[in-house]
Amino acid sequence: MFEFHIDFQGQHLAEQVTQGVISFFGVIAFLVGLIAQDIRLSMYIFAAGVVVAAFSVIPAWPYLRKNPIKWLPSREKLAAAAASKQEPSPSDLKDKKTA
Amino acid sequence: MNSLQNRANAVMAFSISAIFCLLGAIAFSALIIPSNPSGAVALDSIKVVTGRYDRNWVDYKTRNNEFANTVMRIDADLSSLFHWNTKQLFVYAVAEYSTPTHPKNQIVLWDTIIKRKSVAVISKRGLNNKYSLIDVNKKWTDINANVSLHWNIVPYVGFMTYGHSKASEGYAFPLPSGIQT
Numbered sequence: 434m435f436e437f438h439i440d441f442q443g444q445h446l447a448e449q450v451t452q453g454v455i456s457f458f459g460v461i462a463f464l465v466g467l468i469a470q471d472i473r474l475s476m477y478i479f480a481a482g483v484v485v486a487a488f489s490v491i492p493a494w495p496y497l498r499k500n501p502i503k504w505l506p507s508r509e510k511l512a513a514a515a516a517s518k519q520e521p522s523p524s525d526l527k528d529k530k531t532a
Numbered sequence: 533m534n535s536l537q538n539r540a541n542a543v544m545a546f547s548i549s550a551i552f553c554l555l556g557a558i559a560f561s562a563l564i565i566p567s568n569p570s571g572a573v574a575l576d577s578i579k580v581v582t583g584r585y586d587r588n589w590v591d592y593k594t595r596n597n598e599f600a601n602t603v604m605r606i607d608a609d610l611s612s613l614f615h616w617n618t619k620q621l622f623v624y625a626v627a628e629y630s631t632p633t634h635p636k637n638q639i640v641l642w643d644t645i646i647k648r649k650s651v652a653v654i655s656k657r658g659l660n661n662k663y664s665l666i667d668v669n670k671k672w673t674d675i676n677a678n679v680s681l682h683w684n685i686v687p688y689v690g691f692m693t694y695g696h697s698k699a700s701e702g703y704a705f706p707l708p709s710g711i712q713t
Contacts, residue, residue, distance in 0.1 A: 437536040444533035451543050459550045463557050470616040472558065472688050479554055483547040491539045 436493050443497030447490040454489065458482020559690025562617035571608030571681035571697035573625045576658070578602050580672050580708045585664075598672045598708050600665035604642060606656045608681055608697070614649035621646040622684040623654070628699065629677035631669060639665055641679065672705035679703070 439447065459479055466475025490497070506514075533539050578600055585597035610621055624643035630636060641661040646652050667675065682696040 438534055439539075447533045447539060448542065451539075451546055455543075455547050455550045459554045463554055463561075466558070466616055467561060472616045475554070475558070475616070479551060483543065486547070487540070487543045490533075491536060491543060493536070 436498065439493050439497040440500045440502060442500040443493075447497055450490050451486050454486040455482050458485070555689045558617055559687070562615060562687055562690050563693070565615045567612040567615070569608070569610045569613050569683065569695060569697075571610065571623075571654075571683070572606070572700070573679040573681050573697070574605045574700055575679060575703050576603040576605055578703060578705055579710075580705055581710045582708050583711065585666060585670075595711060597666060597670045600661075600672050600705055602641065602661050602665065604656070604659040604661065604679070606642070606654055606659060606681065608654040609652070610646065610654070610683060611649050611652040613683065613685055613695075614652060617687045617690060619647075619686045619688045621652065622686060624682050624684075625679055626682050626696070627665065627677045627679050629675050629702075631667065631675060634668055637667065639663070641665065673707065675705050676702035677705070 458481065462475045462478035462482070465478055466472055533542055579602075580598050580600050582595050583597055583599050584593075584595050585599070604625060606625060608623070610623065613621055622643065622645055625641045627639045627641055628637065640663055642659055643662065644654075646654075678699040678701065680697050680699040682694065685693045685695075687693075
């Protein structure tokens with residue numbers, strides 16, 4: 434199914450992309466409008482920038498999900514693994530106690 | 533920025549901040565764009581007639597208020613005032629004079645709205661004043677008035693700016709002749 438959530442690095446990247454794209458289009462909109470002496474053109478360029486920014490960050494594109502969070506295994510799984518192994522490693526036990 | 537709604541919100545919020553910066557830059561850029569407008573008003577004739585008028589419009593008995601009727605000639609080239617932040621121009625001809633009791637008087641004789649650069653060159657002959665030319669003291673005797681063309685730039689965003697042409701020579705008002713109907 435569809436994935437709507439992105440990871441932490443993806444969130445940081447999404448924010449940078451949003452601000453970068455909209456600011457860039459804003460500067461271009463001002464310069465082009467000033468040279469062409471057309472305020473309408475300026476507004477259209479800015480609107481295009483907002484659309485580009487929205488399209489590139491609002492959907493959870495794969496480039497925003499490159500670093501998924503690696504969770505620790507659950508206690509049950511850990512216990513099961515410990516039981517199947519005759520000798521649980523000391524690190525496993527320590528994790529179990531402090532968890 | 534985690535969820536879909538959160539990212540949509542962030543994009544819209546930042547775009548609002550950015551468009552305000554853009555509009556601010558446009559507003560300030562309009563102040564420094566150079567322009568060289570020119571304009572001149574001349575009065576071809578002035579006629580003074582008497583009629584009924586009172587400050588409160590209740591004096592229906594006497595006809596002793598003097599109205600000046602003028603014929604104007606206006607030449608102006610305001611096309612350089614149309615830059616990217618000009619929505620329209622409000623152009624008006626102003627008569628300015630001083631009397632012993634009131635040092636500075638300004639009366640708008642005629643006005644127009646210009647919405648496009650293509651019609652910003654004005655050349656009009658034989659214009660009568662649109663608005664009554666009445667002095668506070670009700671008399672035009674011994675008054676010298678000069679006329680000038682003023683303009684007001686209405687922007688899309690930002691500051692209203694004003695300008696005016698050089699004042700014409702002073703015109704003396706003649707003695708009343710006739711009665712206003």
